[in-house]
Amino acid sequence: MRSLMVVLMAVSSFPACVSELKGVILDLCGVLYDSGEGDGVAIPGSVEAVNKLKASNLKLRFCTNETQATREKFVGKLQRLGFNINVSEVFPPAPAAIAILTHRGLRPHLLVHDGLLPEFDGVETTDPNCVIIGDAAENFSYQNLNQAFKVLIELEKPLLFSLGQGRYYKETDGLKLDVGVYMKALEYACDIKAEVIGKPSQMFFQSVLSDMGLQPHEVLMIGDDLVSDVGGAQSCGMKGVQVRTGKYRPSDERHPSVTADGTVDDLAQAVDMILSHRGH
Amino acid sequence: MRSLMVVLMAVSSFPACVSELKGVILDLCGVLYDSGEGDGVAIPGSVEAVNKLKASNLKLRFCTNETQATREKFVGKLQRLGFNINVSEVFPPAPAAIAILTHRGLRPHLLVHDGLLPEFDGVETTDPNCVIIGDAAENFSYQNLNQAFKVLIELEKPLLFSLGQGRYYKETDGLKLDVGVYMKALEYACDIKAEVIGKPSQMFFQSVLSDMGLQPHEVLMIGDDLVSDVGGAQSCGMKGVQVRTGKYRPSDERHPSVTADGTVDDLAQAVDMILSHRGH
The missing domain is CATH 3.40.50.1000 (HAD superfamily/HAD-like)
Known part of the structure; x- marks a missing residue:
């Protein structure tokens, strides 16, 4: 019925x-x-x-x-x-993000999955003036999130890009937290609003x-x-x-x-x- | 001056x-x-x-x-x-939390620092019907946060207690993310509002x-x-x-x-x- x-x-x-x-x-x-x-x-x-x-x-x-x-x-x-x-x-989202970085002259600190890093080959990441987070999964350790936070909080105007804003997704062994959850975490830590790409x-x-x-x-x-x-x-x-x-x-x-x-x-x-x- | x-x-x-x-x-x-x-x-x-x-x-x-x-x-x-x-x-906050658990008949899933666990000795934690997060620091791994999320999302009415809601604190080697950041993360993941103790x-x-x-x-x-x-x-x-x-x-x-x-x-x-x- x-x-x-x-x-x-x-x-x-x-x-x-x-x-x-x-x-x-x-x-x-x-x-x-x-x-x-x-x-x-x-x-x-x-x-x-x-x-x-x-x-x-x-x-x-x-x-x-x-x-x-x-x-x-x-x-x-x-x-x-x-x-x-x-x-x-x-x-x-990653190619769209790279277009934005190029257009705005930005150098990202990357908190992303190891598998995504090659997409950013050739992107200047020294002396970062923004942070990009993706679905980093296991890379979302306390240490890595803290490092991204420190980059943001040192910037005069913290700039955070989030590749998506999903809450969670389903893998074959269950639900997994998605990037949006960590976007909210860093937004709160720095009292900012992220720009979502994706x-x-x-x-x-x-x-x-x-x-x-x-x-x-x-x-x-x-x-x-x-x-x-x-x-x-x-x-x-x-x-x-x-x-x-x-x-x-x-x-x-x-x-x-x-x-x-x-x-x-x-x-x-x-x-x-x-x-x-x-x-x- | x-x-x-x-x-x-x-x-x-x-x-x-x-x-x-x-x-x-x-x-x-x-x-x-x-x-x-x-x-x-x-x-x-x-x-x-x-x-x-x-x-x-x-x-x-x-x-x-x-x-x-x-x-x-x-x-x-x-x-x-x-x-x-x-x-x-x-x-x-921990003794205050235990008083609330006792008063309301709750069994927590604990995502807290190893050093805090003895405070919860004697508290029933099997078949949890709420989640308590504290300043877990390195214990805030992707895996542990995901586990807390799974407990919450399986509950008919997810109940999250946060021992404080600080954004960050200062250690001798720099600023560290505090529990509030992970409270916001789980709030967003489950579309809920945490109860803050502390x-x-x-x-x-x-x-x-x-x-x-x-x-x-x-x-x-x-x-x-x-x-x-x-x-x-x-x-x-x-x-x-x-x-x-x-x-x-x-x-x-x-x-x-x-x-x-x-x-x-x-x-x-x-x-x-x-x-x-x-x-x-």
Whole structure:
């Protein structure tokens, strides 16, 4: 009964946007796969769902707050999991961060995952005048957080960039604290507000739309994070659909400020509904 | 010139409360001593200042958010530094927390410093229904914070107690992140508000006043933390004086919401001013 109601709810909100849909943006972790030991595991039906979207006339991009690896390594992992994805289709925060550093002449102190460091090769990091934090996971030791704090507190105007603002994500062995938690920690320590690079930043979504050459109302975002994926997309004028995989929790469906345009069991169901309503 | 102005400012705000003063509450770390390797170091003049207060007719208590050791060990350290202090005069958050646990039938998951654990001997911690965090320092690893998060997020109504809410404190080798930073991290992760046990909690200050048998307007608090010590005392109706030792920063003197009733170079100066205005 519940499942039927949910599908009906989702169906009822799909048609309006599906009829004029020209593109889809997919979140990755929690939608295509669950991360964990090794490469993690593909979510059942998601490899085929991506293939179906690629075979349609919809433009497809992948928008992620993944910051544990370089874009090349990360896409390689997705390819090993069976996904037909290329580097140029994937938009993570680190390249956007580097563009900002260059534009504003900033030298970062980096508190990020070891796997992300090569992305910053060639970026000047001596005598830092800002701090960048990513999903550093085990690198979020007391010592490392304290070091980032000391850099910030010594600056006349502490400048903190956070690659995303997620609360937590799901790995195969359970929920893991995400970068947003440490962003809040440093914000409080220094009495500052961080600049978020990545979802749900409007600038970040706009850069993906611009690459697609589409207007917001022509694009649907599908993600497992109600606030960053769905809410972020909606605040840019896109529709946002949440999947019940990854970090989804039932309480998301009664969130006080963000209501998804549709809620579906998984990516496979979302894609079938999109394509069936378009006659593909 | 600056020093003279500052003394004058402080003097001008002292007399009103000094004339009817019956007791003094002192913060410990950053006022009596700076923590660090081993026992840390006494701040010059503070041993004598405590002795002068004890020789006066003022009641004296020590109110601290120290949670890295049991009260007995902590007081032992202060005695080794030369201070004339007894366990019964010192009020830290852990005993207050245990009283709350007992009163409300709670079983905590503890994320605290190893040195504080013996304080919780005899407290039931299996099948936890709340989380208590203290200044865990190196124990604030990613793994430990994640474990505390998992306990909270599994509870129907996550309940987090924080032993203090300080941003940072000063050790002999520099500033260190305090428990408040990790409180904010877990608050954000679980979308909850922690209950603070310790300064600046009014209930905590009231328990000290009650032990002294004095009214708030009869007592002066001296601390290095503008918000927790000075602001907390003021919100209870006490006067609050800040010392320029410990975590004091010049920007404290233009804080947007808390203004100390006096700002002095150190405890020695504060005590001399109090006693000279009382004719001792």
